[in-house]
Amino acid sequence: AQTVTQSQPEMSVQEAETVTLSCTYDTSENNYYLFWYKQPPSRQMILVIRQEAYKQQNATENRFSVNFQKAAKSFSLKISDSQLGDTAMYFCAFMKGGGGADGLTFGKGTHLIIQP
Amino acid sequence: EPEVTQTPSHQVTQMGQEVILRCVPISNHLYFYWYRQILGQKVEFLVSFYNNEISEKSEIFDDQFSVERPDGSNFTLKIRSTKLEDSAMYFCASSEPNYNEQFFGPGTRLTVL
Numbered sequence: 066a067q068t069v070t071q072s073q074p075e076m077s078v079q080e081a082e083t084v085t086l087s088c089t090y091d092t093s094e095n096n097y098y099l100f101w102y103k104q105p106p107s108r109q110m111i112l113v114i115r116q117e118a119y120k121q122q123n124a125t126e127n128r129f130s131v132n133f134q135k136a137a138k139s140f141s142l143k144i145s146d147s148q149l150g151d152t153a154m155y156f157c158a159f160m161k162g163g164g165g166a167d168g169l170t171f172g173k174g175t176h177l178i179i180q181p
Numbered sequence: 182e183p184e185v186t187q188t189p190s191h192q193v194t195q196m197g198q199e200v201i202l203r204c205v206p207i208s209n210h211l212y213f214y215w216y217r218q219i220l221g222q223k224v225e226f227l228v229s230f231y232n233n234e235i236s237e238k239s240e241i242f243d244d245q246f247s248v249e250r251p252d253g254s255n256f257t258l259k260i261r262s263t264k265l266e267d268s269a270m271y272f273c274a275s276s277e278p279n280y281n282e283q284f285f286g287p288g289t290r291l292t293v294l
Contacts (some may be wrong), residue, residue: 098281102224102285107287108218108270108287108288109285109287109288110224110272110274110285110288111285112282112283114286115281115282117281125271129191153220156223156224158224160281160283162278162281165231165236165237165238166212166214166229166230166231166236166276167215167229167237168216168227168228168229168237168239169224169226169283170226170227171224171225171226172223173222174223175225
């Protein structure tokens with residue numbers, strides 16, 4: 066079984082600052098995917114970024130980027146030039162590879178607050 | 182842009198009653214999922230469904246739960262005899278075959294009194 070750990074229950078930064086959210090995971094799988102989901106107060110789950118484990122290059126989506134360290138089983142999310150709209154819960158998630166209907170395993174989340 | 186829809190947005194029921202939560206996945210998706218999030222806690226996987234049968238299920242998905250695709254568009258989660266601890270947000274998600282991104286619906290908030 067997989068586990069996903071997010072050690073920061075809450076973080077607060079000023080608008081326009083850069084913030085990094087931590088995530089570690091444990092698995093015996095070699096083929097898998099990692100995700101960061103954002104959950105604003107509306108509670109809708111929104112995919113922020115994903116990383117395939119077989120890719121060494123870190124994924125980037127506009128202001129969002131990841132630092133994927135496969136050997137250390139670490140997958141952190143960096144948000145640059147943070148905006149008020151980034152305030153939300155952020156969940157790190159793991160999914161086995163293989164192309165089947167595999168469920169996501171989520172961490173407990175980090176509540177990110179962007180201060181004006 | 183296609184999206185997953187869920188109805189109702191909020192369901193209130195009495196303990197011991199049966200509830201059915203409904204989802205309409207994105208039309209060309211073939212994998213379907215249900216997740217649960219108890220207030221203030223993490224999102225937990227319940228079950229996945231493919232080709233009209235359960236593909237994978239978690240320990241949470243016991244005999245009081247069932248899933249069904251009654252027609253070509255709906256995907257339902259039934260809870261036979263609700264308990265107070267079933268109060269949670271229930272999310273439906275869908276994905277294309279061999280594609281790793283799951284698209285989530287807006288959720289149904291279930292309150293068991």
